[in-house]
Amino acid sequence: MSEVGDKIHPISVTINGETYERTVEARQLLVHFIRDALGLKGTHIGCDTGNCGACSIIFNGKLVKCCMLLAVQADGAEIETVEGLASDGALDPVQEAFHEHHGLQCGYCTPGLLMGATYLLRDNPKPSEGEIRRAVRGNICRCTGYVNVVRSVRAAAGEDVAEFPATGAEGGSP
């Protein structure tokens, strides 16, 4: 086990526009590399099995869960994490919408959800409620029941989100 683990590889990774050159153990997970080696602690770990999405990042333009990748697989990659969303300290529109609509409570799943929402809205600027739910189905949140998460993403897409759910008595569940 440790013979494999001890094998060291050099990698070069660009995260939020900054390039990092480091050596990593072959078995090191990308999420541990991002958090422990680079100190970018906004990317969280909630499950270790690719279910919860707290570690979601944008990797070469695709949304990925970085507990499912090895750090060596990120050699040459362009990565975006939650730390890259705000500019000059100001919240970006997705963050602002989560703030306005109470889309977070404990904040642990939030970085992953923000990356998921950002990725969705790039591809689909006007998603339906069902599309939002499908897009974030891989992000587990234990605090909000997703009610205000969905509202926040709709608001980030420029929709007018009423105080109470706009969905009627029928079709509440997509």
Next chain:
Amino acid sequence: MSRAPAAETAAPPVEKGERLGKASGKSVRRTEDGRLLKGQGEFTDDIWMHRQGFAHFVRSPHAHAKILSVDTSRAMSLDGVYTVLTGAEAKEMCEVPFFQIAPPPAGQMEEWPLAVDKVRYHGDAVAVVLAETRDIARDAAELVDLEYEPLPSVVDTVKAADDDAPILHEEVGNNVAWHGVFDYGDIDWALDNADHVVRIDRLHFHRFSSTPLECNAAVVNWDPGTGVVQIESNNQMPMFASMVIGPTLGVGSNKLQFRSQDIGGAFGIKIGSYPQIAALALLSRKAGRPAKWTEYRSEHMLSAGHGNERTFLDVEVPVLSDGTILGFKVRAFDDAGAYLHYEPLGAVIWSQVTPGCYKFKHVSVDYTETLTNKCPTVPNRGYSRLQHLWMIERIVDVVATELGLDPVETRKKNFVQPDDYPYETPNGCVYDSGDLPASLDLALELIDVERWRAKQKELGTGSGKRIGIGIGSTIDSGTNNFGQAQIINPELPFSGNGEAAYAKLDLYGEVNVDLGTTPQGQSHETTAAQVVADVLGVDHSAVNVTAGFDQRHNTYVGFSGTYASQFAVTGLGAALGAAEMLRKEIVTLAAIALESSEEEIELEGGECYVRDERERAIPFIGIANMVYSNNTVIPPDLRERIGLNCRYVYTPLFEAPDKERKTGNLTLTYATQIHAAVVEIDEDTGRLEILDYAAADDCGRVINPQIVQGQVHGATALGLGASLYEAFEYDADGQLLQSSFYDYHALTALDMPMMKYGDIESPSPFTPTGAKGMGEGGGAPLSTICSAIQDALSDSDSVVADTHNPWWRIHELLSSGAANVPRGVQTEART
């Protein structure tokens, strides 16, 4: 100076909530969000200490086994391993076993930070490794060689109490953690004199957990020089943890330094991390380095603590012909798992809501809590009350079904009525306020029940679909009277409750508040700032509330922490009290500076001014300056009693309960949540879809509506997840069958409806702000979904008797009615 007031010695009386209303009551944006949205929160795994090692626990693969030998030599020889601590070594380093709440014989249980001689559940920790990296620690844990001799195990809650069941703790002598009878009114008279008696053989409340997304974590450093044990963790009840582990480690509470900032959800589960924290302290002491541990999800599932499983047997319900339910009689068996972590407090906590929302007068509960070879249970959102409330809601629905009554009218007839408040329950709890009939109407209106009833009729048979409409009526009791612990164990020196806060005016006139709480998403920084802002006449954004708990710097009492739906009462009560004390000092100083009387001083926008003379003013920086760096302007007799740093301890006016009769007011507030749902069930597959869902919440005065709504959403989601998907199950050998989010399906965005929320506001007459604790929600979705399934089965004989209703169980229910399976319900008419 001549108009300086006479010196007062007593603490000023706090004017309860009179100044609230400007910032409080509004959905102001959350202070916490700024850092959390930018990935700048500080969760426990984000904290590193110099020279730290990474810890990994070695856990038992057996449910019950003797430990024959532990050989750490292979693990120790791995490069990068600092040390390995075994159970036997840990015991040697400890002064006494963990403190037990239970009276003897269960109270004789010896629990140590790691298992010694025997393991008692699949996941029991037997050793812990400290190494240079996370991965080396994990590798080394696999190299710890253990020899076990497996023993027979018991996983059934009821059978565990049998005389011939395998015994978990020999020093206890049996597996009964606690037994007692709660007998109120005269249930035998009621059963003799009822027009109908409805009997239900068995109801089962299953095991699940809110599984906070952040697992347990701690970084612990035992400083050899000072003897201080520094504990960075996400434990949510640090003062309870201190109380338990301090004597075991032989460390005074003045040298146990718990601290936390952001906690990634807890829901009660993170009360239970103290054994691991104690083991990490010993590991750090042995290694001479800080020990950092972040639980893996599979480890969390296995050993972090589950919610209580409860089996109700032989339920008997006396009913009058007009639908009045007189009460009930039941035998309850609660499953504590292998060790008592915070248990057996659950054996009394349920009795906070003995008659639920109803005016039942005659209640008899024969309650047994047993030890089983399963993960220890710990409080889980709605702790111990949701099991009991679910049973009561099943009783009401089964009675309505059996006697052909309308479930809505049956509830309304038996509810505590708006005119009854304050209402004293048969066991002496005082329901403070509420309007249950209006709440039920609101919930039903939100789902448009009339339209769905019509649709239900329209659908008829042959469509392959059924519609069910369900109701769950629950009470979220908050702010415990810890005197109820004496009902469990008369020797315990616990009673009352409280929380502490500091309010301070700092050097440049900044307002700062420190709390004794450990928020995990409940927005304490925001709501405390709202309340303090109103008292001091500043904008809420001008009040800095220190993030998190800090045993070194914040103030606290023995009850400090965040649990049991109490912040809105205890935490805000403390913040309000401290702010009022600070206001009084500010006013005294302002009167001196402005040469006016105290009565004329007003506070606004961070300034003090003389009423009707707005320009005769002094800003807070000027007030602060008088104390911090210019104190000759203050009369000498005032200097020593005005420091602009005020500590207030809020304490509710509780009395100790009657231990013999098991009566007393067990909590201060009783918020209500009534839920209503419309579900559609596919007859071929048993698949259930939620078509509409609403919650009517009444938590008294609302400090921040958006935050309250968020809590209701969250509690609903956890209840729905538990109803339809989530369960921890053990096989007959005590192996846990769920080890990750693959097999423990936590509710996703696709499973959760866009629920509706309605609000009724019945202020509590007993709390400083009129607010009630409300975070737990009473587990209403569990009752609501069962009620809706029962409604959909109205043409069959099936009875919903389990909280966990995944598609396959619903399918069974659809088939069992036809297959003439015993229903487990009998109705006896007395005419």
